[in-house]
Amino acid sequence: MREVTYSRKIRFQFLLYSIFLFLLLEVLLRLPYFPSVQFRLVDKKLHCLETSGSFFSIPWMRLCSNQSLDLYHPEKNIRYHVSTDFRGERITSPVVTDVPESAGRNSYNKGTPEIWVLGDSVALGYLVSDQESLPWALQNELVQNKRTGIVRNLGVDALGSFGIQERLTEVLKDSSPPQAAYWIYHISDFTDSFRELELQNSVKKRIFVRVSYILSKYSAVFNAFKIVYEKYKPESAENLVIPSSGSVLGPDHPHRQAAISLFKFVKENKIPLILVFLPEPNETYEPVLDSALVKEVRQIAIDSEISVLDLQKPIFDFWQRSNREIFLPKDGHPNPTLYRFIAEEIVKSTQQ
Incomplete structure:
Protein backbone atom coordinates (compact mmCIF):
# COMPACT_ATOMS: atom_id res chain seq x y z
CA MET A 1 0.00 0.00 0.00
CA ARG A 2 2.85 2.34 0.87
CA GLU A 3 4.51 1.56 -2.48
CA VAL A 4 1.34 2.56 -4.37
CA THR A 5 1.03 5.79 -2.40
CA TYR A 6 4.73 6.59 -2.96
CA SER A 7 4.39 5.91 -6.70
CA ARG A 8 1.43 8.28 -6.96
CA LYS A 9 3.38 10.92 -5.07
CA ILE A 10 6.31 10.60 -7.48
CA ARG A 11 4.01 10.91 -10.50
CA PHE A 12 2.29 13.94 -8.99
CA GLN A 13 5.63 15.64 -8.28
CA PHE A 14 6.83 14.87 -11.79
CA LEU A 15 3.66 16.46 -13.18
CA LEU A 16 4.13 19.57 -11.07
CA TYR A 17 7.78 19.92 -12.06
CA SER A 18 6.87 19.44 -15.72
CA ILE A 19 4.22 22.16 -15.56
CA PHE A 20 6.63 24.48 -13.76
CA LEU A 21 9.38 23.83 -16.34
CA PHE A 22 6.94 24.42 -19.21
CA LEU A 23 5.74 27.73 -17.75
CA LEU A 24 9.31 28.79 -17.03
CA LEU A 25 10.30 28.09 -20.63
CA GLU A 26 7.26 29.98 -21.87
CA VAL A 27 8.49 33.04 -19.98
CA LEU A 28 12.18 32.69 -20.85
CA LEU A 29 11.62 32.08 -24.57
CA ARG A 30 9.66 35.33 -24.84
CA LEU A 31 12.70 37.35 -23.77
CA PRO A 32 14.64 39.38 -26.41
CA TYR A 33 17.37 36.73 -26.38
CA PHE A 34 15.19 34.54 -28.62
CA PRO A 35 14.24 36.78 -31.59
CA SER A 36 13.21 33.85 -33.81
CA VAL A 37 10.54 32.80 -31.34
CA GLN A 38 9.41 36.40 -30.95
CA PHE A 39 9.07 36.78 -34.73
CA ARG A 40 6.84 33.73 -34.99
CA LEU A 41 4.59 34.88 -32.15
CA VAL A 42 4.19 38.36 -33.63
CA ASP A 43 3.70 36.95 -37.14
CA LYS A 44 0.82 34.80 -35.89
CA LYS A 45 -1.01 38.01 -34.90
CA LEU A 46 -1.25 38.67 -38.63
CA HIS A 47 -2.62 35.24 -39.57
CA VAL A 82 2.23 45.06 -42.51
CA SER A 83 -1.19 46.73 -42.29
CA THR A 84 -4.58 45.19 -43.05
CA ASP A 85 -8.03 46.71 -43.41
CA PHE A 86 -11.27 45.58 -41.79
CA ARG A 87 -11.65 42.84 -44.42
CA GLY A 88 -8.30 41.27 -43.64
CA GLU A 89 -6.75 42.50 -46.91
CA ARG A 90 -3.33 44.12 -46.97
CA ILE A 91 -3.54 47.87 -47.53
CA THR A 92 -2.53 49.03 -51.01
CA SER A 93 -2.73 52.80 -50.66
CA PRO A 94 -1.96 55.50 -48.06
CA VAL A 95 -5.54 56.74 -48.44
CA VAL A 96 -7.63 55.44 -45.56
CA THR A 97 -11.24 54.75 -46.41
CA ASP A 98 -13.48 55.10 -43.37
CA VAL A 99 -16.12 52.49 -44.08
CA PRO A 100 -17.86 50.51 -41.35
CA GLU A 101 -17.48 46.74 -41.49
CA SER A 102 -21.20 46.27 -42.00
CA ALA A 103 -21.16 48.39 -45.16
CA GLY A 104 -19.98 45.57 -47.43
CA ARG A 105 -17.23 45.42 -50.03
CA ASN A 106 -19.02 47.19 -52.86
CA SER A 107 -19.38 50.37 -50.81
CA TYR A 108 -15.59 50.38 -50.52
CA ASN A 109 -14.97 51.00 -54.19
CA LYS A 110 -18.03 53.21 -54.71
CA GLY A 111 -18.44 52.05 -58.30
CA THR A 112 -14.76 52.29 -59.23
CA PRO A 113 -13.45 49.27 -61.18
CA GLU A 114 -11.30 46.91 -59.12
CA ILE A 115 -8.11 45.05 -59.94
CA TRP A 116 -7.38 41.97 -57.88
CA VAL A 117 -3.93 40.58 -57.16
CA LEU A 118 -4.15 36.88 -56.31
CA GLY A 119 -1.66 34.35 -55.07
CA ASP A 120 0.50 33.38 -52.14
CA SER A 121 3.34 35.17 -50.36
CA VAL A 122 4.65 36.70 -53.61
CA ALA A 123 1.32 38.43 -54.28
CA LEU A 124 1.01 39.33 -50.61
CA GLY A 125 4.47 40.88 -50.42
CA TYR A 126 6.28 38.67 -47.93
CA LEU A 127 9.10 40.39 -46.03
CA VAL A 128 8.47 43.83 -47.58
CA SER A 129 6.52 46.75 -46.13
CA ASP A 130 3.09 47.76 -47.40
CA GLN A 131 4.36 50.46 -49.77
CA GLU A 132 6.92 48.06 -51.27
CA SER A 133 4.46 45.29 -52.18
CA LEU A 134 3.31 44.59 -55.73
CA PRO A 135 -0.35 45.65 -55.24
CA TRP A 136 0.79 48.99 -53.75
CA ALA A 137 3.24 49.52 -56.63
CA LEU A 138 0.49 48.64 -59.12
CA GLN A 139 -1.86 51.16 -57.52
CA ASN A 140 0.85 53.82 -57.81
CA GLU A 141 1.38 52.99 -61.50
CA LEU A 142 -2.33 53.36 -62.19
CA VAL A 143 -2.40 56.76 -60.48
CA GLN A 144 0.70 57.99 -62.33
CA ASN A 145 -0.76 56.86 -65.66
CA LYS A 146 -4.11 58.47 -64.79
CA ARG A 147 -5.86 55.13 -64.96
CA THR A 148 -8.91 54.26 -62.90
CA GLY A 149 -9.04 51.19 -60.70
CA ILE A 150 -8.68 50.21 -57.06
CA VAL A 151 -6.13 47.48 -56.46
CA ARG A 152 -6.99 44.89 -53.85
CA ASN A 153 -4.37 42.60 -52.36
CA LEU A 154 -6.02 39.18 -52.02
CA GLY A 155 -2.73 37.36 -51.45
CA VAL A 156 -2.31 35.00 -48.51
CA ASP A 157 0.79 33.10 -47.41
CA ALA A 158 1.05 29.48 -48.66
CA LEU A 159 -2.12 29.70 -50.74
CA GLY A 160 -2.37 27.18 -53.58
CA SER A 161 -4.77 26.86 -56.51
CA PHE A 162 -7.51 25.22 -54.42
CA GLY A 163 -7.12 27.98 -51.83
CA ILE A 164 -7.27 30.75 -54.44
CA GLN A 165 -10.55 29.36 -55.73
CA GLU A 166 -11.94 29.29 -52.19
CA ARG A 167 -10.68 32.83 -51.61
CA LEU A 168 -12.46 34.04 -54.75
CA THR A 169 -15.65 32.29 -53.64
CA GLU A 170 -15.56 34.30 -50.41
CA VAL A 171 -14.84 37.63 -52.12
CA LEU A 172 -17.56 37.16 -54.75
CA LYS A 173 -20.20 36.93 -52.02
CA ASP A 174 -19.90 40.70 -51.56
CA SER A 175 -18.10 41.89 -54.69
CA SER A 176 -18.75 42.05 -58.39
CA PRO A 177 -16.13 40.54 -60.73
CA PRO A 178 -13.11 42.83 -61.14
CA GLN A 179 -11.83 44.65 -64.17
CA ALA A 180 -8.89 42.23 -64.08
CA ALA A 181 -7.50 39.60 -61.69
CA TYR A 182 -3.77 38.88 -61.78
CA TRP A 183 -2.62 35.55 -60.39
CA ILE A 184 1.07 35.91 -59.58
CA TYR A 185 2.18 32.33 -60.07
CA HIS A 186 4.80 30.84 -57.77
CA ILE A 187 6.27 27.33 -58.04
CA SER A 188 5.52 26.63 -54.36
CA ASP A 189 1.94 26.21 -55.59
CA PHE A 190 3.06 22.72 -56.63
CA THR A 191 3.49 21.55 -53.03
CA ASP A 192 0.58 23.67 -51.79
CA SER A 193 -1.77 21.65 -54.03
CA PHE A 194 -0.83 18.44 -52.21
CA ARG A 195 -1.35 20.06 -48.82
CA GLU A 196 -4.71 21.55 -49.76
CA LEU A 197 -5.94 18.29 -51.28
CA GLU A 198 -5.03 16.53 -48.06
CA LEU A 199 -7.00 19.13 -46.10
CA GLN A 200 -10.05 18.46 -48.25
CA ASN A 201 -9.83 14.70 -47.83
CA SER A 202 -8.63 14.24 -44.26
CA VAL A 203 -10.54 15.28 -41.14
CA LYS A 204 -7.51 14.35 -39.02
CA LYS A 205 -5.35 16.75 -41.04
CA ARG A 206 -7.89 19.55 -40.52
CA ILE A 207 -7.90 18.99 -36.77
CA PHE A 208 -4.10 18.82 -36.72
CA VAL A 209 -3.82 22.15 -38.58
CA ARG A 210 -6.23 23.86 -36.17
CA VAL A 211 -4.44 22.52 -33.09
CA SER A 212 -1.04 23.42 -34.55
CA TYR A 213 -2.25 26.94 -35.32
CA ILE A 214 -3.52 27.49 -31.77
CA LEU A 215 -0.26 26.24 -30.27
CA SER A 216 1.89 28.33 -32.61
CA LYS A 217 -0.20 31.41 -31.85
CA TYR A 218 0.09 31.20 -28.08
CA SER A 219 3.02 28.93 -27.15
CA ALA A 220 6.65 30.05 -27.28
CA VAL A 221 7.75 26.49 -26.45
CA PHE A 222 5.88 25.07 -29.44
CA ASN A 223 7.44 27.67 -31.76
CA ALA A 224 10.91 26.92 -30.41
CA PHE A 225 10.34 23.23 -31.07
CA LYS A 226 9.26 23.99 -34.65
CA ILE A 227 12.36 26.14 -35.24
CA VAL A 228 14.68 23.36 -34.06
CA TYR A 229 12.72 20.72 -36.02
CA GLU A 230 12.88 22.73 -39.26
CA LYS A 231 16.57 23.43 -38.76
CA TYR A 232 17.43 19.74 -38.69
CA LYS A 233 14.71 18.74 -41.16
CA PRO A 234 14.53 21.60 -43.71
CA GLU A 235 11.96 19.81 -45.87
CA SER A 236 9.44 20.39 -43.07
CA ALA A 237 9.71 24.18 -43.31
CA GLU A 238 6.79 26.11 -44.76
CA ASN A 239 6.82 27.26 -48.40
CA LEU A 240 9.48 24.78 -49.43
CA VAL A 241 10.08 25.14 -53.17
CA ILE A 242 10.92 21.98 -55.10
CA PRO A 243 13.35 21.91 -58.02
CA SER A 244 11.32 21.86 -61.22
CA SER A 245 13.05 19.73 -63.82
CA GLY A 246 11.58 17.16 -66.17
CA SER A 247 7.89 16.48 -66.66
CA VAL A 248 6.21 16.92 -63.29
CA LEU A 249 2.46 17.13 -63.93
CA GLY A 250 0.73 13.92 -64.93
CA PRO A 251 -2.94 13.84 -66.09
CA ASP A 252 -4.21 13.21 -62.53
CA HIS A 253 -1.65 15.30 -60.69
CA PRO A 254 -3.28 17.40 -57.88
CA HIS A 255 -1.66 20.60 -59.13
CA ARG A 256 -2.96 20.09 -62.67
CA GLN A 257 -6.44 19.28 -61.41
CA ALA A 258 -6.44 22.28 -59.05
CA ALA A 259 -5.35 24.66 -61.82
CA ILE A 260 -7.98 23.33 -64.25
CA SER A 261 -10.66 23.66 -61.55
CA LEU A 262 -9.61 27.25 -60.86
CA PHE A 263 -9.61 28.16 -64.56
CA LYS A 264 -13.08 26.68 -64.98
CA PHE A 265 -14.30 28.57 -61.90
CA VAL A 266 -13.11 32.00 -63.08
CA LYS A 267 -14.66 31.52 -66.52
CA GLU A 268 -18.01 30.49 -65.01
CA ASN A 269 -17.95 33.55 -62.73
CA LYS A 270 -16.79 35.93 -65.47
CA ILE A 271 -13.53 36.82 -63.72
CA PRO A 272 -10.96 38.05 -66.29
CA LEU A 273 -7.98 36.14 -64.93
CA ILE A 274 -4.45 36.86 -66.14
CA LEU A 275 -1.79 34.35 -65.13
CA VAL A 276 1.52 36.13 -64.49
CA PHE A 277 4.79 34.19 -64.67
CA LEU A 278 8.00 35.35 -63.00
CA PRO A 279 11.48 33.81 -63.19
CA GLU A 280 12.57 31.53 -60.35
CA PRO A 281 15.65 32.32 -58.25
CA ASN A 282 18.47 29.79 -58.25
CA GLU A 283 20.83 29.06 -55.33
CA THR A 284 22.70 32.35 -55.89
CA TYR A 285 19.45 34.33 -56.34
CA GLU A 286 19.82 34.78 -60.07
CA PRO A 287 16.69 34.52 -62.27
CA VAL A 288 16.05 31.21 -64.04
CA LEU A 289 13.68 31.09 -67.01
CA ASP A 290 11.13 28.50 -68.14
CA SER A 291 11.42 25.68 -65.65
CA ALA A 292 9.57 22.50 -66.59
CA LEU A 293 6.80 23.25 -64.10
CA VAL A 294 6.21 26.75 -65.44
CA LYS A 295 6.09 25.45 -69.00
CA GLU A 296 3.45 22.88 -68.12
CA VAL A 297 1.28 25.27 -66.11
CA ARG A 298 1.50 27.86 -68.88
CA GLN A 299 0.30 25.29 -71.42
CA ILE A 300 -2.58 24.29 -69.14
CA ALA A 301 -3.62 27.95 -68.97
CA ILE A 302 -3.40 28.35 -72.76
CA ASP A 303 -5.42 25.16 -73.30
CA SER A 304 -8.01 26.50 -70.84
CA GLU A 305 -8.16 29.82 -72.77
CA ILE A 306 -6.79 31.80 -69.83
CA SER A 307 -4.78 34.96 -70.55
CA VAL A 308 -1.07 34.71 -69.81
CA LEU A 309 1.38 37.51 -69.05
CA ASP A 310 4.83 35.96 -69.17
CA LEU A 311 7.30 38.39 -67.58
CA GLN A 312 10.19 35.96 -67.28
CA LYS A 313 12.23 37.31 -70.21
CA PRO A 314 11.50 41.02 -69.55
CA ILE A 315 12.56 40.55 -65.92
CA PHE A 316 15.69 38.66 -66.92
CA ASP A 317 16.63 41.40 -69.41
CA PHE A 318 15.98 44.05 -66.75
CA TRP A 319 18.22 42.19 -64.30
CA GLN A 320 21.05 41.95 -66.82
CA ARG A 321 20.65 45.50 -68.02
CA SER A 322 20.40 47.20 -64.64
CA ASN A 323 22.81 44.90 -62.78
CA ARG A 324 20.55 45.17 -59.74
CA GLU A 325 19.41 42.52 -57.28
CA ILE A 326 15.77 41.53 -57.79
CA PHE A 327 15.33 38.92 -55.03
CA LEU A 328 15.53 39.32 -51.27
CA PRO A 329 18.84 38.04 -49.87
CA LYS A 330 18.71 34.79 -47.86
CA ASP A 331 15.15 34.27 -49.09
CA GLY A 332 14.34 34.39 -52.81
CA HIS A 333 11.07 36.34 -52.74
CA PRO A 334 10.94 39.42 -55.01
CA ASN A 335 12.39 42.61 -53.56
CA PRO A 336 10.81 46.10 -53.93
CA THR A 337 12.78 46.77 -57.14
CA LEU A 338 11.29 43.72 -58.83
CA TYR A 339 7.78 44.48 -57.57
CA ARG A 340 7.95 47.97 -59.09
CA PHE A 341 9.13 46.55 -62.41
CA ILE A 342 6.33 43.97 -62.44
CA ALA A 343 3.77 46.71 -61.76
CA GLU A 344 5.12 48.76 -64.65
CA GLU A 345 4.93 45.77 -66.98
CA ILE A 346 1.36 44.97 -65.94
CA VAL A 347 0.23 48.52 -66.73
CA LYS A 348 2.12 48.43 -70.05
CA SER A 349 0.35 45.21 -70.99
CA THR A 350 -3.05 46.90 -70.62
CA GLN A 351 -2.02 49.63 -73.06
CA GLN A 352 -1.15 47.28 -75.91
Missing part, protein backbone atom coordinates in the same frame (compact mmCIF):
# COMPACT_ATOMS: atom_id res chain seq x y z
CA CYS A 48 -6.05 33.89 -38.70
CA LEU A 49 -7.86 30.69 -39.58
CA GLU A 50 -11.17 30.93 -41.41
CA THR A 51 -13.74 29.95 -38.77
CA SER A 52 -16.82 29.45 -40.94
CA GLY A 53 -18.35 26.00 -40.61
CA SER A 54 -17.70 23.45 -37.89
CA PHE A 55 -14.48 22.57 -36.12
CA PHE A 56 -14.00 19.86 -38.74
CA SER A 57 -14.34 22.18 -41.76
CA ILE A 58 -11.34 23.08 -43.92
CA PRO A 59 -9.17 25.62 -42.01
CA TRP A 60 -8.14 28.16 -44.66
CA MET A 61 -5.47 30.64 -43.60
CA ARG A 62 -6.38 34.34 -43.91
CA LEU A 63 -4.94 37.67 -42.78
CA CYS A 64 -6.46 39.08 -39.61
CA SER A 65 -8.39 42.35 -39.94
CA ASN A 66 -7.30 45.77 -38.67
CA GLN A 67 -3.66 44.90 -38.03
CA SER A 68 -0.66 47.21 -38.04
CA LEU A 69 2.48 45.27 -37.19
CA ASP A 70 6.21 45.92 -37.30
CA LEU A 71 8.04 42.64 -37.83
CA TYR A 72 11.68 41.64 -37.77
CA HIS A 73 12.83 38.36 -39.31
CA PRO A 74 16.11 37.62 -37.48
CA GLU A 75 17.40 34.84 -39.77
CA LYS A 76 17.04 37.09 -42.81
CA ASN A 77 17.74 40.37 -41.01
CA ILE A 78 14.74 42.11 -42.56
CA ARG A 79 12.40 44.59 -40.91
CA TYR A 80 9.03 45.35 -42.50
CA HIS A 81 5.56 46.70 -41.71
